[in-house]
Amino acid sequence: MELNCEETVQDGISRAPEKQPFNWMQEEFISELTSMWLYLEFAFAVPKQVYEITYFGQKKDLHRQLLCHAIHEMRHAEMLARIMLKWGGKPKWQLSRLPQAESYRDFLNAAMSNEARNLESYQLRDTEVGDHELKVLLANLLREDNAHLQVDQAIQQVLTAQGVIDGPLPPPRGNGQFGEDIKKLEQAAWLEIKSISRLIYASLLLGMDQSIAPRARALAIEDMQHLNRIAQEITTTGGRLTIPGEVLELEESDDFAKLLQDVIGLKNDKVRTYKESKPQFNVPGGGQLLGTLLAKEEENIVDLEAYLQSLKQYPLTVH
Numbered sequence: 001m002e003l004n005c006e007e008t009v010q011d012g013i014s015r016a017p018e019k020q021p022f023n024w025m026q027e028e029f030i031s032e033l034t035s036m037w038l039y040l041e042f043a044f045a046v047p048k049q050v051y052e053i054t055y056f057g058q059k060k061d062l063h064r065q066l067l068c069h070a071i072h073e074m075r076h077a078e079m080l081a082r083i084m085l086k087w088g089g090k091p092k093w094q095l096s097r098l099p100q101a102e103s104y105r106d107f108l109n110a111a112m113s114n115e116a117r118n119l120e121s122y123q124l125r126d127t128e129v130g131d132h133e134l135k136v137l138l139a140n141l142l143r144e145d146n147a148h149l150q151v152d153q154a155i156q157q158v159l160t161a162q163g164v165i166d167g168p169l170p171p172p173r174g175n176g177q178f179g180e181d182i183k184k185l186e187q188a189a190w191l192e193i194k195s196i197s198r199l200i201y202a203s204l205l206l207g208m209d210q211s212i213a214p215r216a217r218a219l220a221i222e223d224m225q226h227l228n229r230i231a232q233e234i235t236t237t238g239g240r241l242t243i244p245g246e247v248l249e250l251e252e253s254d255d256f257a258k259l260l261q262d263v264i265g266l267k268n269d270k271v272r273t274y275k276e277s278k279p280q281f282n283v284p285g286g287g288q289l290l291g292t293l294l295a296k297e298e299e300n301i302v303d304l305e306a307y308l309q310s311l312k313q314y315p316l317t318v319h
């Protein structure tokens with residue numbers, strides 16, 4: 001029988017199965033990122049220090065717990081992407097609209113069905129893959145997403161017992177009284193979301209690079225904290241932060257210098273919008289918050305410009 005040299009390498013190991021992991025890893029990468037944004041949007045719908053769940057005998061604030069889930073999901077996406085990059089693939093950022101949620105039950109159903117879907121896929125893949133690094137990753141993804149599912153069930157019980165699981169959530173723009181304030185905060189939040197996505201993606205494309213990737217990731221986490229503060233201010237003002245699909249989109253690029261450049265552009269936009277809208281708030285808290293974030297953004301722009309400068313001086317390639 002003739003060997004097909006495109007499919008077979010000299011040691012006789014078929015190369016074809018290696019193409020397969022990229023497809024499902026790409027799907028899982030997107031699924032994990034979707035879970036991350038979904039948990040964030042859920043967290044934004046839950047006021048701080050109102051609901052408590054018990055986990056391993058410890059009391060946890062529900063709002064905080066949901067933020068923790070989101071960070072775990074970000075890490076899951078990153079770990080999958082790193083293996084893809086290591087094997088010569090490139091994760092694609094193909095996020096679409098999040099499931100619509102009108103109640104806590106809707107959020108929980110969406111989150112739990114995503115977890116269940118991931119668990120099923122990881123179980124299946126575990127039987128198919130031979131690579132040790134990927135097997136260790138799958139074992140840990142299974143354990144952590146299973147823990148999320150358990151916690152989600154505990155959350156469901158708490159919210160049911162409190163009688164709020166089906167209750168309507170605050171309308172995104174509130175009852176209209178402070179709609180203009182909420183609109184400004186929403187604009188600020190969307191700029192944060194865009195810069196979080198780009199910073200995560202830039203840090204992923206830099207692969208195992210240790211000179212900039214960890215810094216980009218740290219800045220993504222910092223913007224996530226800003227986002228949470230803005231979302232909390234929207235809650236205080238009577239509204240609720242929702243994340244439209246188009247805000248999650250990102251133009252595919254191999255060029256992380258361009259991604260960093262985009263983040264600098266977004267941060268400059270933030271500084272301009274924050275400065276313009278700060279004095280126009282009816283509820284002073286919103287303006288004060290944007291003032292605090294403004295100073296942080298100005299500092300981060302200086303850092304990012306320095307990273308960009310160093311990349312121009314010593315160009316890196318995608319790993």
Ligand SMILES: [Fe+2]
Nearest residue numbers: 032073076145
């Ligand atoms: Fe996950």
Ligand SMILES: [Fe+2]
Nearest residue numbers: 115144145148
């Ligand atoms: Fe999960």
Ligand SMILES: [Fe+2]
Nearest residue numbers: 192222223226
């Ligand atoms: Fe920020």
